[in-house]
Amino acid sequence: MRIALILGLLSHFLVQAPSAHAKVRVVTTIQTFRSLAEEIGGDQVEVTALVGESVDPHHVDPRPSHAVTLNKADLLVHVGLDLERGWLPPLLEQARNPKVRSGEVGNLDASTAGIMVLDAGGAVTRAQGDIHPMGNPHYWLHPDNALRVARALAERLKRIDPGQASTYEARLQAFSNRLAARRKEWEENAKALAGVKIVTYHKSWSYLTSWLKLVEIGNIEPKPGVPPDPKHLAELVGSARSQGAKMVIVETYYPRNTAQRVATLAGMKAVVLPSDAGGKERSYFALVDKIVTELVAAVR
Numbered sequence: 001m002r003i004a005l006i007l008g009l010l011s012h013f014l015v016q017a018p019s020a021h022a023k024v025r026v027v028t029t030i031q032t033f034r035s036l037a038e039e040i041g042g043d044q045v046e047v048t049a050l051v052g053e054s055v056d057p058h059h060v061d062p063r064p065s066h067a068v069t070l071n072k073a074d075l076l077v078h079v080g081l082d083l084e085r086g087w088l089p090p091l092l093e094q095a096r097n098p099k100v101r102s103g104e105v106g107n108l109d110a111s112t113a114g115i116m117v118l119d120a121g122g123a124v125t126r127a128q129g130d131i132h133p134m135g136n137p138h139y140w141l142h143p144d145n146a147l148r149v150a151r152a153l154a155e156r157l158k159r160i161d162p163g164q165a166s167t168y169e170a171r172l173q174a175f176s177n178r179l180a181a182r183r184k185e186w187e188e189n190a191k192a193l194a195g196v197k198i199v200t201y202h203k204s205w206s207y208l209t210s211w212l213k214l215v216e217i218g219n220i221e222p223k224p225g226v227p228p229d230p231k232h233l234a235e236l237v238g239s240a241r242s243q244g245a246k247m248v249i250v251e252t253y254y255p256r257n258t259a260q261r262v263a264t265l266a267g268m269k270a271v272v273l274p275s276d277a278g279g280k281e282r283s284y285f286a287l288v289d290k291i292v293t294e295l296v297a298a299v300r
């Protein structure tokens with residue numbers, strides 16, 4: 001009886017005790033954060049993204065498998081600013097994982113990593129249909145912000161896995177160096193974009209356009225998350241024509257025919273671009289490469 005009890009306790013302990021070499025399980029919402037976590041975590045982490053490739057990050061279908069993934073996570077990294085508001089809180093509820101609850105070291109709201117939030121401070125509310133009530137949440141393409149998120153990730157990984165702190169710090173430094181070098185190339189290539197007027201479907205590009213000095217003169221959506229009506233589109237076409245706008249950027253997951261119609265009527269090019277990593281653009285670097293290359297090609 002006593003032996004059975006001891007064996008029971010022992011097997012319980014063996015199952016529960018984390019192995020010395022266990023990888024830190026990181027779950028991210030968007031794919032770009034998956035890429036950043038891989039950059040900083042290397043072999044020490046196992047990273048899963050909840051937002052599929054080419055999926056609107058505002059609107060993800062929560063699946064039971066997402067809750068299972070979150071249940072096993074040591075660290076959750078999310079965009080914040082209400083981007084995942086429609087789907088992440090119910091998943092966290094189902095996941096029943098105290099480690100990744102809001103306020104815990106295992107819950108990183110990356111918008112708190114020193115991001116200067118654009119379009120904030122207005123009197124917008126969700127009641128008006130605007131899905132950016134806390135300001136623009138699409139900050140991850142800007143290299144300054146990618147570095148801020150990478151730093152915050154390294155800081156959390158060091159706290160969760162202090163034995164590997166020096167590895168995370170070294171990987172952060174390597175990422176920072178590589179980013180600085182790539183950024184110079186991107187800015188050199190993007191010189192032709194300065195002052196070019198553009199229209200975008202959703203306000204997914206404001207941080208990128210301010211970095212590359214593109215001038216965003218309007219959006220196909222009258223407000224973020226609100227589909228366009230004919231009157232808004234007619235005004236947008238008139239304004240794009242009179243201001244000499246050159247292109248419409250449309251995210252891979254928005255209706256292309258509307259963007260194409262507006263582009264044709266106003267003499268612009270429609271450029272379909274990924275706003276998150278995935279597919280051939282699996283890494284943050286490949287994603288920004290692709291965007292800069294396509295934008296420059298469109299103004300040539």
Ligand SMILES: [Zn+2]
Nearest residue numbers: 058202203224
């Ligand atoms: Zn948005």
